[in-house]
Amino acid sequence: MNKKVADIRNIILKHHLWFQNSIPLIASENITSPAVDEVCASDFSHRYAEGWSGQRVYAGCVYIDQIEDICMELTKKYFDCIHADVRPVSGVVANLVMYNAFTSDNNGKMCCMSIVRGGHISHGPRFAKSGREIFGTAGTTRGINVEYLAFDNDEMNLDIDASAKIIREFEPELVLFGGSVFLFPHPVKELGDVAREVGANIGYDAAHVAGLIGSGYFQDPLREGADVMTMSTHKTLPGPQHGALVSNREDLIDKLRSCAFPALLSNHHLHNVAGLAVAVAEMLEFxxxxxxxxxxxxxxxxxxxxxxxxxxxxxxxxxxxxxxxxxxxxxxxxxxxxxxxxxxxxxxxxxxxxxxxxxxxxxxxxxxxxxxxxxxxxxxxxxxxxxxxxxxxxxxxxxxxxxxxxxxxxxxxxxxxxxQDFQEIRYCFQSENKAYEYLKFY
Ligand SMILES: Cc1ncc(COP(=O)(O)O)c(C=O)c1O
CATH class of the missing domain: 3.90.1150.10 (Aspartate Aminotransferase, domain 1)
Incomplete structure (x- = not known):
């Protein structure tokens, strides 16, 4: 084997051995099942399939379409919704699709949780109030003006009354719930009513809690008033690194689709769509x-x-x-x-x-x-x-x-x-491989 390749494989093997012997407590991570790993390592990882299933810009997509259809159906079932876009390649990209759909081309307005209290950098403005440049995705890529909702440190949650006042005064186009430090359900219903008063759409970033929500715990944003829920697919939802966006707003489906492609995506990492399909099938079962x-x-x-x-x-x-x-x-x-x-x-x-x-x-x-x-x-x-x-x-x-x-x-x-006693992945369909025995390394 070429020395460089051997070195690369060796380093990865060392990483596997390290994690095999460690206690993994990073809240934004998880581990995929062997069944997910197997489909992610398929030929899908080399192909292009721009566009919506059945309306591709490329040939060669017959089976890719079938997998993406299955992935969308399973995702709709898991989140009990009528629209699932499984093309965003990450949680941040799913958020960008949402920003495209709900905020003005320039000088849009959004309220969300402050980054230092657990909001995510993808929600952030370009500049802090102090003028300091913080390069948040919402501000930098879409020119969104961000006003933070009020937070109650003692309850580790949004302060409903103070946040309602902020929404009424700021009159955003989008009120976004969800975050990276996320211990308790957000008051989507209570503040959602206020968001509606000022004509705002309601978003929910479920990057962290998507799996909890799909399995029926934590809260149910789509039924509490959220127009759109975005997510990473690799945190509590134990799929490959990818993203998704779901909604129950029939009137928004065409817009949401085109805000992903052609507005934002080219190819959308088809192997991970296949992996996501398997992961959601596992979560529907387990x-x-x-x-x-x-x-x-x-x-x-x-x-x-x-x-x-x-x-x-x-x-x-x-x-x-x-x-x-x-x-x-x-x-x-x-x-x-x-x-x-x-x-x-x-x-x-x-x-x-x-x-x-x-x-x-x-x-x-x-x-x-x-x-x-x-x-x-x-x-x-x-x-x-x-x-x-x-x-x-x-x-x-x-x-x-x-x-x-x-x-x-x-x-x-x-x-x-x-x-040593925790080397197998549970809550998944059976497979030969153990947790850290990735394909072809053993
Ligand atoms: C609330 C929130 N949104 C978005 C993201 C970004 O997700 P991704 O890494 O899938 O782009 C994260 C990542 O941790 C997050 O915590």
Whole structure:
């Protein structure tokens, strides 16, 4: 084998071995099943199919159309809706389709959650109020003026009365719910009524919570008033990295379609459409059970970390209603450091998660690089078969590292041993391969 290729394969293999021996707690990630991996590694990854199924700009799409039709049908069934566009190649691209549909070509207006409180950079303006350039996607690519909704730090949710006032005064074209730090359902119904008063459309970014919603948990945005729901397909919905947009607004279907193609997309990564079809089929079969356990594990991990002395936000509300938890680690500032330092320490013991801004960080002088919080999620550990007792084990690893200050090398050995029992992917159709045995590497 050519040396460069061998090197590349070796590095990827090392990555597989590392994750095989780690506890994966990144809230925006998950792991695909062998059945998804198999179709993603098909010839579909080399083909073009611009346009809508049956109306392509390319020849050679007979079977691609059949797969995309199946993917759309399954997605409509999973989200109980009449329109599913499975072409956006990521959550950000699905958001851009929504912006195309609902905001003016220039100087459009949108209200959404502030980025520092858990909104996503794709919702952000080009400039902060201070004039500082922050390059948010909505502002940079579409010239959208963004006004942030009010947030209640104590409830980790939108403040309904203060946000209603902002919507009435700002009169946006689009009110967008959803975010990246997302512990509790957003008040779509309550603020949606206000959005309608000013003639705004209602969007919901379900990048994180799409799987929870499809399986019937968290909230039901399309029935609470959202005109469009966008998503990534690889977070709580355990598909390949891709995006989708769903809606129940029959009158908007043509517009939504053309706001994706030709307005935004060329080809749309057909192998991932195939992978998404398989992932949604799995979730129609196993999602109720899987996502019930994802949420139960998140609550159990919150409780266990709190019992070990860590400051998990929102104890008074059971920590979370989603797959996510947020932990305030500012008490360790003098001994270990802040979020960035703790993220590294945990990584050195094979516990993989990410640092996150707390809603009060900026006001207290902390910033993105080294914020006061950690965010974690239970989607992947649940898919690997862990349950409530393993959440207690994981919390003990945190205590040993952060409170007892044990040697991370020693804890890493314990983590590796702990992980040996969790090498198979659950809640999926059976396949020969184990979790980290990707095609052709073994
Ligand atoms: C709320 C939200 N929207 C959009 C995205 C972007 O998704 P993608 O990476 O699929 O483009 C993310 C990513 O984490 C997110 O949290």
């Amino acid at each position: 999602g109720k059970d899987y996502h019930k356990n994802v949420i139960a594990n998140a609550k159990a991990l919150g409780e266990a970390l709190s019992n070990q002395g860590l400051k998990v936000l929102m104890e008074h509300k059971g920590f979370t209603e989603s797959h996510q938890l947020v932990v305030d680690i500012t008490e360790f500032e003098k001994t270990i450091g802040l979020g960035g330092d703790i993220e590294k320490l945990l990584e050195s013991a094979n516990i993989i998660l990410n640092r996150n801004l707390l809603p009060y960080d900026i006001a207290q002088g902390r910033h993105y690089q080294n914020p006061g919080g950690l965010r974690m999620g239970t989607s992947e550990v649940t898919r690997l078969g862990m349950g409530k007792s393993e959440m207690v084990d994981i919390a003990e690893f945190f205590k040993k590292l952060l409170i007892d200050k044990k040697d991370p090398k020693k804890i890493k050995d314990e983590v590796i041993e702990f992980k």
